Amino acid sequence: MVRGIRPHVEGRILRRLESCPNTCRPLAMTPRLELQVEQSRGKQVIGIKRRAKRIVLQLDDGCAFVIEPRMTGLLLLADPPDREHLRLVWRFEPAAGQGDLWFWDRRGLGTVSLFSPAQLERNLGPGKLGTDALEMSTEMWLSFCRSTSRAIKVALLDQVKVAGIGNLYASEILHVCGIDPRRRASGLTRREIQGLGEATRMVLLEAIQYEGSTLSDGTYRNALNRAGGYQNQHRVYDRAGESCPRCGGIIRRIVQAQRATFFCDQCQRRPHRRKS
Numbered sequence: 001m002v003r004g005i006r007p008h009v010e011g012r013i014l015r016r017l018e019s020c021p022n023t024c025r026p027l028a029m030t031p032r033l034e035l036q037v038e039q040s041r042g043k044q045v046i047g048i049k050r051r052a053k054r055i056v057l058q059l060d061d062g063c064a065f066v067i068e069p070r071m072t073g074l075l076l077l078a079d080p081p082d083r084e085h086l087r088l089v090w091r092f093e094p095a096a097g098q099g100d101l102w103f104w105d106r107r108g109l110g111t112v113s114l115f116s117p118a119q120l121e122r123n124l125g126p127g128k129l130g131t132d133a134l135e136m137s138t139e140m141w142l143s144f145c146r147s148t149s150r151a152i153k154v155a156l157l158d159q160v161k162v163a164g165i166g167n168l169y170a171s172e173i174l175h176v177c178g179i180d181p182r183r184r185a186s187g188l189t190r191r192e193i194q195g196l197g198e199a200t201r202m203v204l205l206e207a208i209q210y211e212g213s214t215l216s217d218g219t220y221r222n223a224l225n226r227a228g229g230y231q232n233q234h235r236v237y238d239r240a241g242e243s244c245p246r247c248g249g250i251i252r253r254i255v256q257a258q259r260a261t262f263f264c265d266q267c268q269r270r271p272h273r274r275k276s
């Protein structure tokens with residue numbers, strides 16, 4: 001989402017944040033809309049980045065918009081799926097060939113906050129979010145796994161330990177490296193952990209690459225919302241009962257920590273425990 005939007009938004013001056021006319025129930029905004037409008041008027045966007053599942057629009061006064069798209073929220077430069085679920089628009093000072101930034105959210109579960117520097121530190125600063133999954137070294141993966149006896153699938157979703165792996169990707173990653181999602185993180189071998197790191201990189205880069213390919217029209221849709229897209233590339237996610245693309249085994253669905261997990265119990269088998 002961020003990569004495609006960045007060149008259209010960074011460096012621009014915010015003329016006004018506005019809510020879009022609609023009959024939906026209002027979005028959760030902190031502070032309320034009027035205050036966000038007032039506090040952000042005339043500020044320059046100096047950066048846009050992703051922090052786990054949030055998007056941070058950094059302003060030149062140290063404050064930042066923090067947008068959590070949740071289930072159905074999208075940040076868009078053009079072409080919303082429909083107009084009745086458009087929620088907010090960041091209107092910028094006009095610039096040649098560049099428009100405004102829209103927040104569209106069908107279910108309206110997304111949130112938009114305007115954080116002061118202190119609030120940013122408190123909510124997204126060190127200790128609140130783990131290292132971005134794409135920046136983890138093998139040593140970091142080792143200490144991450146050694147630190148918890150939770151099931152590896154559950155551990156991968158802990159944004160405080162490692163940031164940026166969503167539920168869909170956790171299943172995909174474990175399938176790529178052939179690890180049973182129910183295994184204890186601390187019980188993985190060094191070799192398996194190395195494979196886990198490589199699979200994470202591969203799956204996340206694949207997803208980013210896919211996003212990149214949707215950007216020619218200036219539009220971004222996230223993995224769960226776009227028509228076709230990464231959905232069609234899933235190996236196991238949401239494919240319970242289908243056959244595994246690697247070994248032909250049957251893909252199973254289980255629930256771990258209230259989230260669905262998909263895996264193949266042929267090629268992601270728990271290792272046999274040998275008594276020594």
Ligand SMILES: [Zn+2]
Pocket residue numbers: 244245246247248249264265266267268
């Ligand atoms: Zn398989």
